[in-house]
Amino acid sequence: MLFYRLKMLTAITTPLCLLMLAMPVMSQEEPPASSKQKPATQKVLLAELAEDENVEDVERSEPRRIPLTAPAPEVAPAAETAAPTPRPKRSPKPKKVAPNIDLKEVAPAPTPEPPKDPSIQDHPATEEQAIIEPREDTAPEMETKDPEPANNLVLLDSEVLPGTSTRLAWSSGIQIAGLSQPTPVLVVNGVNAGPTLCLTGTIHGDELNGIEIIRQTMYDLDPEKLSGSVVGIPIVNLPGFQQGSRYLPDRRDLNRHFPGRPDGSLADRIAYSLFENIIQHCDMLVDIHTGSLKRTNLPQLRADMNNPTVAEFTRGFDRMAVVHSSGSRGMLRTAAVNAGIRAVTLEAGESHRIQEHQISAGVNSLTSLMEKQGMISRMFVWGDPQPVYYNSAWVRANDGGILFSKVKLGAKVSKGQVLGYIADPITNAQYPIHSSSDGRIIGMAVDQVVMAGFAAYHIGTEAKVPGE
Numbered sequence: 384m385l386f387y388r389l390k391m392l393t394a395i396t397t398p399l400c401l402l403m404l405a406m407p408v409m410s411q412e413e414p415p416a417s418s419k420q421k422p423a424t425q426k427v428l429l430a431e432l433a434e435d436e437n438v439e440d441v442e443r444s445e446p447r448r449i450p451l452t453a454p455a456p457e458v459a460p461a462a463e464t465a466a467p468t469p470r471p472k473r474s475p476k477p478k479k480v481a482p483n484i485d486l487k488e489v490a491p492a493p494t495p496e497p498p499k500d501p502s503i504q505d506h507p508a509t510e511e512q513a514i515i516e517p518r519e520d521t522a523p524e525m526e527t528k529d530p531e532p533a534n535n536l537v538l539l540d541s542e543v544l545p546g547t548s549t550r551l552a553w554s555s556g557i558q559i560a561g562l563s564q565p566t567p568v569l570v571v572n573g574v575n576a577g578p579t580l581c582l583t584g585t586i587h588g589d590e591l592n593g594i595e596i597i598r599q600t601m602y603d604l605d606p607e608k609l610s611g612s613v614v615g616i617p618i619v620n621l622p623g624f625q626q627g628s629r630y631l632p633d634r635r636d637l638n639r640h641f642p643g644r645p646d647g648s649l650a651d652r653i654a655y656s657l658f659e660n661i662i663q664h665c666d667m668l669v670d671i672h673t674g675s676l677k678r679t680n681l682p683q684l685r686a687d688m689n690n691p692t693v694a695e696f697t698r699g700f701d702r703m704a705v706v707h708s709s710g711s712r713g714m715l716r717t718a719a720v721n722a723g724i725r726a727v728t729l730e731a732g733e734s735h736r737i738q739e740h741q742i743s744a745g746v747n748s749l750t751s752l753m754e755k756q757g758m759i760s761r762m763f764v765w766g767d768p769q770p771v772y773y774n775s776a777w778v779r780a781n782d783g784g785i786l787f788s789k790v791k792l793g794a795k796v797s798k799g800q801v802l803g804y805i806a807d808p809i810t811n812a813q814y815p816i817h818s819s820s821d822g823r824i825i826g827m828a829v830d831q832v833v834m835a836g837f838a839a840y841h842i843g844t845e846a847k848v849p850g851e
């Protein structure tokens with residue numbers, strides 16, 4: 384796999400040669416203070432390809448403020464810094480039993496469910512109306528004691544029996560009832576007890592790699608060998624997906640409205656419904672995105688490294704790059720962390736595309752995570768690879784014109800190095816863009832026409848490994 388990735392890396396780029404005039408370009412952010420603190424023991428990143436997410440989502444990236452051994456008062460709620468406390472689950476009530484569907488088999492599209500209406504929801508679909516007990520969701524990480532049988536997973540008014548998988552449907556209830564368009568939800572409930580991992584994709588409707596990452600991850604699971612459960616929503620923003628748009632029909636960015644409000648805007652309501660009906664049932668969440676606006680991201684996690692629980696969570700993702708980002712208000716991962724759920728954003732590639740090597744990196748890291756959490760046993764043991772941690776800053780174009788890059792995604796760069804050029808198509812002037820610091824290209828714009836101020840290169844500077 385690694386060899387494959389390296390091969391892809393070398394195959395990707397074709398340098399563009401242009402004549403140019405020297406002209407400094409200033410970065411927007413100062414290089415993080417901790418960028419020089421490379422621990423001697425830290426391994427150099429392996430050449431995993433990672434591409435990134437969206438500029439707005441990382442504008443708040445900054446050096447870690449406090450040692451991870453100390454509590455993080457400002458970011459983490461009390462319940463988060465203390466020993467993990469089981470989050471309150473909703474009072475269980477009898478639900479219909481979800482049909483056991485072998486997710487490996489091609490199945491007809493799920494039957495649309497009626498819009499949520501409490502008065503008509505409580506009719507069990509079968510006679511098997513089992514008594515539901517609260518799930519043991521606080522399975523400790525990395526344990527190898529005798530597996531404990533799982534309980535039914537209650538989700539979306541259905542019960543998913545242990546050792547089964549199924550397809551459910553979530554409807555946010557914002558549409559005209561007869562035109563309701565349920566969003567498919569894939570569920571695998573393992574035969575043994577364990578944590579619930581949720582995977583969300585395409586919250587931005589034009590970000591497609593996550594759809595395939597979730598498909599490959601979930602359809603490879605065997606409920607008979609799984610401890611815990613995995614809930615996947617490949618396409619959260621179905622309207623945006625159908626229109627090839629990042630946004631919701633009201634032109635809002637869904638990923639700025641979590642945890643949502645039942646009486647707010649359309650985006651607030653959709654966010655609220657998703658959060659209440661699904662996300663609150665998760666112990667862990669990986670929200671999958673890609674770069675936006677013709678930018679591509681090295682596969683990487685975005686995580687609030689000031690939160691010790693989140694920082695520890697990032698250790699399970701194989702060699703993936705981890706970019707510290709405290710997260711914007713309203714982002715799903717921010718809301719989830721505030722609700723006591725371990726959550727990160729996974730960035731892979733660029734929007735509007737299906738990219739095989741980015742998808743492989745994502746699937747591999749999720750598989751690694753599930754193994755680390757004791758949910759599955761991987762056939763091959765590859766040691767205990769650690770992620771590499773970054774602070775980051777964007778380098779912006781100071782001139783309008785056509786951007787031609789001289790560096791490739793994932794490249795190591797040094798301060799002052801020419802990363803690319805802006806060519807003015809009218810005057811023929813050419814303006815170089817220089818790196819603001821030593822680091823690695825963790826995200827970049829694809830060659831395109833840009834205006835001054837366009838965020839062109841996302842430079843990651845290696846940061847201290849948390850907990851050391």
Ligand SMILES: [Zn+2]
Nearest residue numbers: 587590672673
């Ligand atoms: Zn996104």
